[in-house]
Amino acid sequence: DTGVSQDPRHKITKRGQNVTFRCDPISEHNRLYWYRQTLGQGPEFLTYFQNEAQLEKSRLLSDRFSAERPKGSFSTLEIQRTEQGDSAMYLCASSLEEDGANVLTFGAGSRLTVL
Amino acid sequence: DAKTTQPNSMESNEEEPVHLPCNHSTISGTDYIHWYRQLPSQGPEYVIHGLTSNVNNRMASLAIAEDRKSSTLILHRATLRDAAVYYCILRVDYKLSFGAGTTVTVRA
Numbered sequence: 001d002t003g004v005s006q007d008p009r010h011k012i013t014k015r016g017q018n019v020t021f022r023c024d025p026i027s028e029h030n031r032l033y034w035y036r037q038t039l040g041q042g043p044e045f046l047t048y049f050q051n052e053a054q055l056e057k058s059r060l061l062s063d064r065f066s067a068e069r070p071k072g073s074f075s076t077l078e079i080q081r082t083e084q085g086d087s088a089m090y091l092c093a094s095s096l097e098e099d100g101a102n103v104l105t106f107g108a109g110s111r112l113t114v115l
Numbered sequence: 116d117a118k119t120t121q122p123n124s125m126e127s128n129e130e131e132p133v134h135l136p137c138n139h140s141t142i143s144g145t146d147y148i149h150w151y152r153q154l155p156s157q158g159p160e161y162v163i164h165g166l167t168s169n170v171n172n173r174m175a176s177l178a179i180a181e182d183r184k185s186s187t188l189i190l191h192r193a194t195l196r197d198a199a200v201y202y203c204i205l206r207v208d209y210k211l212s213f214g215a216g217t218t219v220t221v222r223a
Contacts, residue, residue, distance in 0.1 A: 004158075031209060042202055042213030043159065056210070091158050095209075101147065102209055106158030 004107035006092050012113045013082055020078045021110040025094030032075050033104065034067055035091040036060065043091055049075060050097065082114045119203045124218045133190040135217055137203030140184045147206040148179060150188050152199040153216070159202065162188065193221045 005024040013019050025032050030051050035043035046065070048056045051072035061067075064082075069075040079086055089111050093104040120138040127133040139148065150162040163170055163177045165186070170177040176189040190197055202216040 033210075035213075040215075042200075042215050045210055045212060048209060093158070101164050102206060103161045103164070104151075104159075104211060106160065108156075109158050
């Protein structure tokens, strides 16, 4: 079990550019989550997948954000036309639906800096 | 989302116990109490969870008040590696909603 992997770990981009983050969850986990965390704050929920279906999106997820999970395995989070306010740590987590406690396993995160 | 209230920070000495309080007066009967911690430059890590009864695992103990309106996470012997932000969360369905947590500092 290699845990939840996120790539890249760090991304620096210029305002207006598009960026994409990838998350590889624990292989048997069918639930996948994206969170965003800014300095000094707790993680904020962005979106949730059960298998390949995106079942919930936070109002924080503006039209510039899109997440996919083709085939119910890895997931991508794309941010179009980045803004300085998008600078944050983007965290991915996964869990198993059959786990009654629904314990989330988080990746180390992808840190985005928008100049 | 159901809310929790935690102190902003706590300090402890190495090898001493740490008691982290959490108030959740609006908890409903089906809300699980989860604790996660986040070490610097890492994602959050699961610590422990419970519903009504006190719980113990290799990392910590969770003491839940009889009325469930508060709980306490207990680290029995703090080490320098326990320095982290600790989050008390009420889990509703599949989603975890994090607050600002308690920053724990451990003095050598």
